[in-house]
Amino acid sequence: xxxxxxxxxxxxxxxxxxxxxxxxxxxxxxxxxxxxxxxxxxxxxxxxxxxxxxxxxxxxxxxxxxxxxxxxxxxxxxxxxxxxxxxxxxxxxxxxxxxxxxxxxxxxxxxxxxxxxxxxxxxxxxxxxxxxxxxxxxxxxxxxxxxxxxxxxxxxxxxxxxxxxxxxxxxxxxxxxxxxxxxxxxxxxxxxxxxxxxxxxxxxxxxxxxxxxxxxxxxxxxxxxxxxxxxxxxxxxxxxxxxxxxxxxxxxxxxxxxxxxxxxxxxxxxxxxxxxxxxxxxxxxxxxxxxxxxxxxxxxxxxxxxxxxxxxxxxxxxxxxxxxxxxxxxxxxxxxxxxxxxxxxxxxxxxxxxxxxxxxxxxxxxxxxxxxxxxxxxxxxxxxxxxxxxxxxxxxxxxxxxxxxxxxxxxxxxxxxxxxxxxxxxxxxxxxxxxxxxxxxxxxxxxxxxxxxxxxxxxxxxxxxxxxxxxxxxxxxxxxxxxxxxxxxxxxxxxxxxxxxxx
Numbered sequence: 001x002x003x004x005x006x007x008x009x010x011x012x013x014x015x016x017x018x019x020x021x022x023x024x025x026x027x028x029x030x031x032x033x034x035x036x037x038x039x040x041x042x043x044x045x046x047x048x049x050x051x052x053x054x055x056x057x058x059x060x061x062x063x064x065x066x067x068x069x070x071x072x073x074x075x076x077x078x079x080x081x082x083x084x085x086x087x088x089x090x091x092x093x094x095x096x097x098x099x100x101x102x103x104x105x106x107x108x109x110x111x112x113x114x115x116x117x118x119x120x121x122x123x124x125x126x127x128x129x130x131x132x133x134x135x136x137x138x139x140x141x142x143x144x145x146x147x148x149x150x151x152x153x154x155x156x157x158x159x160x161x162x163x164x165x166x167x168x169x170x171x172x173x174x175x176x177x178x179x180x181x182x183x184x185x186x187x188x189x190x191x192x193x194x195x196x197x198x199x200x201x202x203x204x205x206x207x208x209x210x211x212x213x214x215x216x217x218x219x220x221x222x223x224x225x226x227x228x229x230x231x232x233x234x235x236x237x238x239x240x241x242x243x244x245x246x247x248x249x250x251x252x253x254x255x256x257x258x259x260x261x262x263x264x265x266x267x268x269x270x271x272x273x274x275x276x277x278x279x280x281x282x283x284x285x286x287x288x289x290x291x292x293x294x295x296x297x298x299x300x301x302x303x304x305x306x307x308x309x310x311x312x313x314x315x316x317x318x319x320x321x322x323x324x325x326x327x328x329x330x331x332x333x334x335x336x337x338x339x340x341x342x343x344x345x346x347x348x349x350x351x352x353x354x355x356x357x358x359x360x361x362x363x364x365x366x367x368x369x370x371x372x373x374x375x376x377x378x379x380x381x382x383x384x385x386x387x388x389x390x391x392x393x394x395x396x397x398x399x400x401x402x403x404x405x406x407x408x409x410x411x412x413x414x415x416x417x418x419x420x421x422x423x424x425x426x427x428x429x430x431x432x433x434x435x436x437x438x439x440x441x442x443x444x445x446x447x448x449x450x451x452x453x454x455x456x457x458x459x460x461x462x463x464x465x466x467x468x469x470x471x472x473x474x475x476x477x478x479x480x481x482x483x484x485x486x487x488x489x490x491x492x493x494x495x496x497x498x499x500x501x502x503x
Contacts, residue, residue: 012337080223093255266361421476
């Protein structure tokens with residue numbers, strides 16, 4: 001067990017001033033944009049008047065989040081840079097999303113992407129897809145919140161619950177007030193902050209042990225490997241060639257499928273793309289986000305490798321158990337005053353960039369796709385603004401509760417992918433059906449989605465228990481294929497020709 005370093009310095013006045021300035025900036029942005037929300041539509045999509053560069057910054061911030069800032073260095077520390085192979089497939093996926101999915105969403109003038117499914121197929125499809133999104137987003141975003149609270153706890157040596165509560169309350173305040181405008185503009189600030197923090201801490205480590213030392217020790221342990229074309233095991237087991245996620249062709253395929261599912265079927269990411277003035281601006285933001293996110297991931301992997309070299313040089317250091325915890329421990333125990341405060345702000349920025357967007361997406365989907373069509377309220381759309389805010393608070397509390405229950409989980413980075421793989425396949429399959437074909441039945445679609453998610457959930461359990469010799473990276477493909485073909489061949493009524501607007 002790791003023991004707390006007794007000589008750890010407390011936060012200095014400089015550190016406190018940096019953190020306070022950051023909080024004031026974030027809360028000010030939320031307050032400023034709260035005055036612009038006239039109704040729930042403004043709250044959800046900003047009246048589609050947000051600049052595409054701001055949307056680009058928000059996409060980068062949300063995608064990177066606490067998983068990249070805190071968990072990715074752990075992968076570099078304990079493994080290598082094979083993770084970057086997924087970025088190749090991710091770039092191609094964004095191009096695919098830009099020209100097919102976004103065209104359909106803007107053609108139907110959808111307020112949420114599940115609203116598109118409701119117009120394309122019917123409300124059964126809409127309800128099922130929205131519920132699957134809400135369940136998977138609650139779990140995946142709770143993992144990210146847990147990562148951030150764990151990192152903050154290691155840095156400040158505060159109780160986990162105190163860190164979790166602080167992050168949640170602050171995010172609820174500015175997100176609940178400002179809506180999507182607040183989310184996007186605070187994300188722009190947060191993206192700038194944590195990228196600057198990553199570069200700064202890397203410079204500090206290089207100055208401490210030298211760049212040549214990092215390269216020498218990293219190379220000796222094969223930490224700089226990016227491309228892997230063959231399985232390094234001497235075993236003749238063909239399953240290794242089929243399931244090893246570090247092999248190039250599997251990593252690229254998974255990168256393509258997971259990014260297509262995330263950017264095309266997850267309201268958390270697509271919500272901000274629907275705030276642009278037109279589809280061309282939205283396409284520009286999503287494609288460029290891939291170009292930017294890849295070097296950011298490389299930066300934080302390199303930080304992990306640099307930390308590996310740093311603690312090879314300082315070999316007597318008593319590190320915490322688990323590679324995921326090394327970077328936050330380094331921030332709290334090794335960095336000098338001022339720099340510690342700056343990196344603490346980076347942790348906060350990474351945490352809240354994913355938390356605020358999750359709360360916004362969950363509340364918008366619950367309002368538009370469940371509350372309005374199911375309740376059939378006579379309350380005006382303007383009054384729905386208060387319903388949106390109430391839902392934002394509710395989901396914030398639920399996220400915090402789930403994050404607390406997950407606090408002892410390990411393998412942070414891969415855990416977020418595994419959770420998403422259970423439902424992403426079903427969602428991807430039904431969106432592909434709507435966009436690429438004339439087929440589809442409202443009754444058959446929800447059965448196909450639900451059965452596909454159950455199938456993937458069952459397979460994931462069998463994979464984790466090592467009963468089924470299958471890599472979890474194939475689950476999205478399995479779920480998408482099952483849902484697409486199940487729904488495609490389900491007996492159906494003729495669909496309206498207006499559905500061709502998606503083309």
